[in-house]
Amino acid sequence: MTMLLPQDGSIPVPQPGAFSRNYWEGCAEHELRFQRCGQCNGATHTPAVLCAVCASPALEWERSAGIGEIYSWTVVWRPATPAFVVPYVPIVVTMAEGWHLLSALVGCEPEAAEIGMAVEVEFHRGAEGFTLPYFHPVEKLLPKA
Amino acid sequence: MSKHPFHDVAIVGVHNTRQARVLEGHDARSITMEGALGAISDAGLEPRDIDGVVGSLASDFLFQSRVGPAWRSLSPLGIPAVLEAAMAIGCGLASTVLVATGEAGSYRQHDSTAPWTRPTNEFVASYGMFTAAEFALMARRHMHMYGTTAESMAHVAATIRNNGHVNPEAVYFGKGPFTIDDILGSRMIADPFHLLECATTSEGATALVLTRADRVEDLAKPPVYILGGGTDYYGPAYQHPPVWDLGGNRRSDLVAGYVGRQAAEEAFAAAGIGPDDVDVCEFYDPFSFELIRQFEAFGFCGEGEGGDFVMSGVIEPGGRFPITTDGGTMSFSHGGASVQLFQRVVRGVQQIRGECVTGQVGGAEVAMSTGGGSGALFTDVLLLGKDRP
Ligand SMILES: [Zn+2]
Numbered sequence: 313m314t315m316l317l318p319q320d321g322s323i324p325v326p327q328p329g330a331f332s333r334n335y336w337e338g339c340a341e342h343e344l345r346f347q348r349c350g351q352c353n354g355a356t357h358t359p360a361v362l363c364a365v366c367a368s369p370a371l372e373w374e375r376s377a378g379i380g381e382i383y384s385w386t387v388v389w390r391p392a393t394p395a396f397v398v399p400y401v402p403i404v405v406t407m408a409e410g411w412h413l414l415s416a417l418v419g420c421e422p423e424a425a426e427i428g429m430a431v432e433v434e435f436h437r438g439a440e441g442f443t444l445p446y447f448h449p450v451e452k453l454l455p456k457a
Numbered sequence: 458m459s460k461h462p463f464h465d466v467a468i469v470g471v472h473n474t475r476q477a478r479v480l481e482g483h484d485a486r487s488i489t490m491e492g493a494l495g496a497i498s499d500a501g502l503e504p505r506d507i508d509g510v511v512g513s514l515a516s517d518f519l520f521q522s523r524v525g526p527a528w529r530s531l532s533p534l535g536i537p538a539v540l541e542a543a544m545a546i547g548c549g550l551a552s553t554v555l556v557a558t559g560e561a562g563s564y565r566q567h568d569s570t571a572p573w574t575r576p577t578n579e580f581v582a583s584y585g586m587f588t589a590a591e592f593a594l595m596a597r598r599h600m601h602m603y604g605t606t607a608e609s610m611a612h613v614a615a616t617i618r619n620n621g622h623v624n625p626e627a628v629y630f631g632k633g634p635f636t637i638d639d640i641l642g643s644r645m646i647a648d649p650f651h652l653l654e655c656a657t658t659s660e661g662a663t664a665l666v667l668t669r670a671d672r673v674e675d676l677a678k679p680p681v682y683i684l685g686g687g688t689d690y691y692g693p694a695y696q697h698p699p700v701w702d703l704g705g706n707r708r709s710d711l712v713a714g715y716v717g718r719q720a721a722e723e724a725f726a727a728a729g730i731g732p733d734d735v736d737v738c739e740f741y742d743p744f745s746f747e748l749i750r751q752f753e754a755f756g757f758c759g760e761g762e763g764g765d766f767v768m769s770g771v772i773e774p775g776g777r778f779p780i781t782t783d784g785g786t787m788s789f790s791h792g793g794a795s796v797q798l799f800q801r802v803v804r805g806v807q808q809i810r811g812e813c814v815t816g817q818v819g820g821a822e823v824a825m826s827t828g829g830g831s832g833a834l835f836t837d838v839l840l841l842g843k844d845r846p
Pocket residue numbers: 349350351352353354363364365366367368
């Protein structure tokens with residue numbers, strides 16, 4: 313049995329840019345942030361200046377409920393670099409607010425991964441003191457916002 | 458009727474250097490030069506006939522041959538670079554253009570995946586993403602939506618690898634043959650992809666020469682024409698979550714999962730033909746699933762039908778739509794970041810000429826060459842033919 317855990321090796325850490333600094337600062341405060349459109353109410357990630365739905369520049373940062381469901385997953389057995397412990401499970405999560413996020417599944421066995429699985433964000437301070445969001449399974453989703 | 462956009466252009470020279478896991482004594486510049494001279498010679502031309510070059514390393518040729526001043530593009534990728542060369546000739550910016558690229562010596566420490574598979578980006582790098590994982594996330598979504606099976610993907614890999622197994626020029630010549638069970642029995646890389654469903658890594662160069670269609674008479678080989686082409690992109694590759702349903706804002710069926718659909722529509726429209734007119738499918742093969750996806754995206758079959766389509770006997774040698782006939786990136790070669798992207802075009806040209814030593818499709822008149830893939834958020838399409846459009 314393999315319990316999936318956050319990576320604690322010397323993995324590459326994000327280099328925040330002008331668009332994304334707010335997002336990573338949120339993670340450091342254990343707050344998952346995305347951008348909400350004042351024009352169409354759509355949600356945008358990765359951080360941008362234009363709405364992913366209507367291309368309006370009227371974006372405001374908002375705190376996510378931090379819950380969602382697995383949209384797709386893979387179990388990786390050949391690590392990208394030796395710093396990563398295998399197996400690890402990259403996932404795309406559909407967040408309750410309707411945006412997609414790439415992360416990794418933790419807190420269960422890799423065999424448990426499935427599309428539609430309800431997951432919740434957790435934060436892990438790892439390489440170079442950088443805080444990354446990971447996701448663990450939860451019983452079921454709260455009603456969608 | 459207006460003139461076809463590529464009426465005035467022909468592909469007249471192609472060359473692959475030797476491809477190998479390691480090309481001792483070579484670096485990217487030296488092997489690219491070998492490829493360039495090979496393509497010029499294949500066309501029956503001399504270095505000083507060239508008056509335009511495409512590709513960062515092709516500029517080496519420009520300097521060494523002292524053929525300048527000449528038209529130059531930095532476009533590094535496969536089909537877009539070929540189209541750019543064709544456009545330059547069509548517009549009169551150049552009359553004979555060399556497209557060349559090569560790689561050697563850049564990836565010899567294999568404890569990490571190849572550098573071109575690991576673009577550094579803040580939203581993917583920390584999760585150990587590399588190309589196999591990016592494409593796996595797309596394939597898994599398709600399996601979920603349509604019940605696409607591991608066997609159908611393995612059959613694609615076995616077919617392509619068997620094409621390479623019999624091709625003396627393939628890096629993995631003689632390493633097969635492979636069955637579906639052999640593919641599924643290889644170790645898992647990124648579920649659902651087993652080792653033998655993934656592209657390989659190697660070294661080599663490739664090059665093409667294009668010229669004006671009114672200059673083909675005295676050349677060494679019969680001209681091959683560009684019947685149509687298109688390039689579909691959704692943004693930078695490997696920097697954002699690979700989501701099947703990304704996009705679709707302009708047209709709901711143009712989502713990232715079907716990237717290449719619009720490019721294929723444009724190419725077929727320019728050519729005045731459809732999928733049924735294609736004789737050979739030189740499809741890009743970064744991962745097994747991508748061929749299933751391309752058949753759906755390009756309209757060879759319906760959405761979700763690609764798995765059954767590839768299992769129906771059409772993709773093997775002698776089938777209605779033979780795929781990736783030299784062994785592709787899985788067996789022929791994957792010479793770095795861009796060499797293999799050009800090699801689908803090179804093989805398409807060789808098929809139309811009828812000169813393939815193995816895997817020749819008898820009487821092939823239309824070849825469809827592609828590049829890219831859903832995990833990279835781009836797919837390029839080129840239709841090649843015997844008859845001047
Ligand atoms: Zn909007």
